[in-house]
Amino acid sequence: MINSVWLIPLFPLIGVLFNGFFGKKLPEKVVGWFGSLMVGFSFIVACLAFFELLGMDAEHRSVTVPVFNWLVSGSLSAAASILVDPLSCVMMLVVAGVSFLIHIYSIGYMHGDNGFARYFTYLNLFVFFMLTLVMGDNYLVMFIGWEGVGLCSYLLIGFWFEDDEKANAGKKAFIVNRIGDFGFLVGIMLMFTTFGTINFLGVFQRAAFFPVGSGVITAITLCLFLGAVGKSAQIPLYVWLPDAMAGPTPVSALIHAATMVTAGVYMVARSNILYSLAPASLYVVAIVGAATAIFAATIGLVQNDIKKVLAYSTVSQLGYMFLACGVGAFGVGIFHLVTHAFFKALLFLGSGSVIHAMSGEQDIRRMGGLKNKIPITFATFFIATLAISGIPGLSGFFSKDEILFKAFASGHTWIWLIGLVAAALTAFYMFRLVFLTFYGQFRGEKSVAAHIHESPPSMTIPLIILAVLSIIGGYIGLPRALAGGAWFEGWLEPVLTHPELHGLHETTAHPALSTEYLLMALSIVVALVGILLAYQMYRKDPDMPGRLANRLKTTYNVLLHKYYVDEIYNAAVVQPLLKISDILSDLFDMKGIDGLVNGVGWIIVATGKGVRRIQTGFVQNYALFMGMGILILLGYLLFK
Amino acid sequence: MVSLPHYLVLSAILFCLGVIGVLTRKNILIIFMCIELMLNSVNLTFIAFARHLGNVEGQIFVFFVMAVAAAEVAVGLAIIVVLFRFKNSVDIDSLNIMKW
Amino acid sequence: MEAILFWVFAVTAIVSALVVILAKNPITSALGLIVTFFVLAGYYVLLSAQFLAAVQVIVYAGAIMVLFLFVIMLLNLQKLPDMFPQKRTGFLLGIAVGGVFFLMALKALTGISVTGSPSQIDVDMGSSANLGTRLFTTYLLPFEIASVLLLSAIIGAVVLIRQSPDTDQTPEA
Numbered sequence A: 001m002i003n004s005v006w007l008i009p010l011f012p013l014i015g016v017l018f019n020g021f022f023g024k025k026l027p028e029k030v031v032g033w034f035g036s037l038m039v040g041f042s043f044i045v046a047c048l049a050f051f052e053l054l055g056m057d058a059e060h061r062s063v064t065v066p067v068f069n070w071l072v073s074g075s076l077s078a079a080a081s082i083l084v085d086p087l088s089c090v091m092m093l094v095v096a097g098v099s100f101l102i103h104i105y106s107i108g109y110m111h112g113d114n115g116f117a118r119y120f121t122y123l124n125l126f127v128f129f130m131l132t133l134v135m136g137d138n139y140l141v142m143f144i145g146w147e148g149v150g151l152c153s154y155l156l157i158g159f160w161f162e163d164d165e166k167a168n169a170g171k172k173a174f175i176v177n178r179i180g181d182f183g184f185l186v187g188i189m190l191m192f193t194t195f196g197t198i199n200f201l202g203v204f205q206r207a208a209f210f211p212v213g214s215g216v217i218t219a220i221t222l223c224l225f226l227g228a229v230g231k232s233a234q235i236p237l238y239v240w241l242p243d244a245m246a247g248p249t250p251v252s253a254l255i256h257a258a259t260m261v262t263a264g265v266y267m268v269a270r271s272n273i274l275y276s277l278a279p280a281s282l283y284v285v286a287i288v289g290a291a292t293a294i295f296a297a298t299i300g301l302v303q304n305d306i307k308k309v310l311a312y313s314t315v316s317q318l319g320y321m322f323l324a325c326g327v328g329a330f331g332v333g334i335f336h337l338v339t340h341a342f343f344k345a346l347l348f349l350g351s352g353s354v355i356h357a358m359s360g361e362q363d364i365r366r367m368g369g370l371k372n373k374i375p376i377t378f379a380t381f382f383i384a385t386l387a388i389s390g391i392p393g394l395s396g397f398f399s400k401d402e403i404l405f406k407a408f409a410s411g412h413t414w415i416w417l418i419g420l421v422a423a424a425l426t427a428f429y430m431f432r433l434v435f436l437t438f439y440g441q442f443r444g445e446k447s448v449a450a451h452i453h454e455s456p457p458s459m460t461i462p463l464i465i466l467a468v469l470s471i472i473g474g475y476i477g478l479p480r481a482l483a484g485g486a487w488f489e490g491w492l493e494p495v496l497t498h499p500e501l502h503g504l505h506e507t508t509a510h511p512a513l514s515t516e517y518l519l520m521a522l523s524i525v526v527a528l529v530g531i532l533l534a535y536q537m538y539r540k541d542p543d544m545p546g547r548l549a550n551r552l553k554t555t556y557n558v559l560l561h562k563y564y565v566d567e568i569y570n571a572a573v574v575q576p577l578l579k580i581s582d583i584l585s586d587l588f589d590m591k592g593i594d595g596l597v598n599g600v601g602w603i604i605v606a607t608g609k610g611v612r613r614i615q616t617g618f619v620q621n622y623a624l625f626m627g628m629g630i631l632i633l634l635g636y637l638l639f640k
Numbered sequence B: 001m002v003s004l005p006h007y008l009v010l011s012a013i014l015f016c017l018g019v020i021g022v023l024t025r026k027n028i029l030i031i032f033m034c035i036e037l038m039l040n041s042v043n044l045t046f047i048a049f050a051r052h053l054g055n056v057e058g059q060i061f062v063f064f065v066m067a068v069a070a071a072e073v074a075v076g077l078a079i080i081v082v083l084f085r086f087k088n089s090v091d092i093d094s095l096n097i098m099k100w
Numbered sequence C: 001m002e003a004i005l006f007w008v009f010a011v012t013a014i015v016s017a018l019v020v021i022l023a024k025n026p027i028t029s030a031l032g033l034i035v036t037f038f039v040l041a042g043y044y045v046l047l048s049a050q051f052l053a054a055v056q057v058i059v060y061a062g063a064i065m066v067l068f069l070f071v072i073m074l075l076n077l078q079k080l081p082d083m084f085p086q087k088r089t090g091f092l093l094g095i096a097v098g099g100v101f102f103l104m105a106l107k108a109l110t111g112i113s114v115t116g117s118p119s120q121i122d123v124d125m126g127s128s129a130n131l132g133t134r135l136f137t138t139y140l141l142p143f144e145i146a147s148v149l150l151l152s153a154i155i156g157a158v159v160l161i162r163q164s165p166d167t168d169q170t171p172e173a
Helices: A007-025 A028-055 A086-109 A116-135 A139-157 A164-195 A200-207 A215-231 A240-246 A249-258 A260-270 A272-276 A279-300 A306-326 A330-357 A375-389 A395-409 A413-438 A446-450 A457-477 A487-496 A513-540 A544-551 A553-560 A562-614 A619-639 B004-024 B028-053 B057-087 C002-022 C026-046 C050-075 C088-110 C128-136 C140-161
Strands: A063-073 A076-084
Touching: A007 A028, A007 A116, A028 A086, A028 A116, A076 A086, A076 A116, A076 A139, A086 A116, A086 A249, A086 A260, A086 A330, A086 A457, A086 A487, A116 A139, A116 A249, A116 A260, A139 A164, A139 A215, A139 A240, A139 A249, A139 A260, A164 A200, A164 A215, A164 A240, A200 A272, A215 A260, A215 A272, A215 A279, A240 A249, A240 A306, A249 A260, A249 A306, A249 A330, A260 A272, A260 A306, A260 A330, A272 A279, A279 A306, A279 A413, A279 A562, A306 A330, A306 A395, A306 A413, A330 A375, A330 A395, A330 A457, A330 A487, A375 A395, A375 A413, A375 A457, A375 A513, A395 A413, A395 A457, A395 A513, A413 A513, A457 A487, A513 A544, A544 A553, A553 A562, A619 B004, A619 C088, B004 B028, B004 C002, B004 C088, B028 B057, B028 C002, B028 C026, B028 C050, B057 C050, B057 C128, B057 C140, C002 C026, C026 C050, C050 C128, C128 C140
Parallel strands: none
Antiparallel strands: A063 A076
């Protein structure tokens, strides 16, 4: 099956063509199920490939499946090949699996929308590109997928493009991503000039000969990380993600929670050998990750739109993943990627279900008391909240706890501390969300209240499946400390650790088991503190948030307005750029080029006007010119 | 001793006087006369050469030049008369419609 | 003897050419031109072109200039055009062109050295017998064509002057 692994991206592509050309004329059910089944087939093939890979022994788990010879130009050769190894397998399964569930969910959610067929076309296209991204065996194919998912993100965020605001959100996402893409491309070019190849295996082999901390590799990794910062919404390029909530909720779940935004983490993990060779870049990754984690968490504390809270939560959790990679624990970063995909997708889909029930209302201040009216949604949402808050027994606990442990073990204690505080904040704002949405009295309109209803099975079944995954998904990475086999890390080990690079991977001094238990306990305590605080503020004493907001007015306002980052960017970057382009367009385009082109015309006309005056009409003038001409000729003949 | 260059220089003087007349005078008839002057100076050149080279061809050529000049004068004066009928003036500057 | 004649004729020719180009009245110019023609005829005799000298007097001075005088008087000019026109530049340029032409001619012509010596003068070279023989043998074709040319000139002149029978003598142009 591994040799037919090219089927995996092919199925969604078929879906694109089918729904793209015929979707408009077919009934919704056909379009929706066709698209979903295509992704389903991809998932099945991915599972088969996974099992086959499982059957091979660990050293040989890296198979390159060539598809076709794409780019051969001089010494640059980038074939369109697929690399099947543990890391790409994990990503394939997550992408195909979660996408499949979200496709099914969308059949119910997008029911009745005019652009139903268009939606499924774009969604399938996205899955195609995302699979290309994670399955490619060289940086150029990855970049194709990278750009492709950026495009689909734009198309899907601005899906309801008749609304200017939504269309602008799509534009913003694409443009901010471009900044990151520029870094990525520069990184690829540097890589090519340094290593002569952009194939993963080729680059990693040659990189091993470089000294640690080499300037070139630091430059490459920083450039690549710029790409990751854009795609995975880290500081300073995260501003597009909250705006991206303008798209349909399943899109937010798929693209902006589970898959696309994790592409940056995947890229960093894939390039782990390069990052290990550039400790400075790794440090930058860790700092950016940690800063983003806590920064976004603070903003999420006071947001009032259900999707915006989840958006900032996503940014924060992505920060955690980069934090993990930054301290050298790439496998743990991927682990968190997987568990996050489960519970964040679930949270978004659940919020979609809530919005569906609330007839489109998204402000949590107008919700409340929904837990009995939409029980399945509530139950699954609650499970996901427990998972993200790091409650033991659920997947989020294992992955987040591993990250904090590795951060502590790396020796950078302050990174661990930031992660811990952010965990507390996470628990707080997630439970705030739950309490305000599902508990208490309903605070919305009467007309809305009358229509509250549970979502159809096409929407609730994916919720349930994801809830189950959010619970059991963590056990694949159960750490040894808790009598587990640390299976997940072991599975990824051949890709992420390189014993030949001795002394590189500061095999972080394994702290004592007791320290590990202590840290585990600390993170549980911190999570509980957050939950209790939320309980206090939003259940027991509902006026408390209001009083606090009044007392700390400025802080509250700054947080509510997201630190005014968007306004700052607008003033510092966007407006000056627009002004410059105005000036340049006037200078170069209007005056310069138009002037040149018109000038040519003007010159010709003016010359004509001038030259024609030679024809005076007076015969003697003509005779005079003839005479002068003859003189010139004679002169030439006589004096040459 | 009068030799060829003398005749040639004299001929050149007459020719240039003819050119100046053509380019300077405003009366069509006088311009025409100056053209005749130029033709004659060339005739002189031909005959001078014929004499000094011992070749009679020069004189034959002058014969034909005279014939052509006669024909040309006839037709030219006819044209001038017709022009006079239209413009009622012999000023060459009045014939200025061949312009932009 | 020849030298004296040459110089006398030369001065006369130049003076009368100057009269042609400087005279205000066209009749004066025409008379000057006639004098020039006569002088040239004298030169032709000096240069052993007797026949041509006679033709010169008969055709040029006798026919062409008479034609000129006829036309001048026919036009009956009341107002003569200005001698010195408004635009000085054209005027001066014309003189300049003539002058430069002369200088170039000087350069061209004085450099010529003639091998053929005047000692072997054949006085009969330009006699009518000699010329006639040549014209009717070697140069027969050009001769005949010249006659056709004269015929076409006659016809051309008549056609140009002719007015349509039904219109008046002087059309309202």
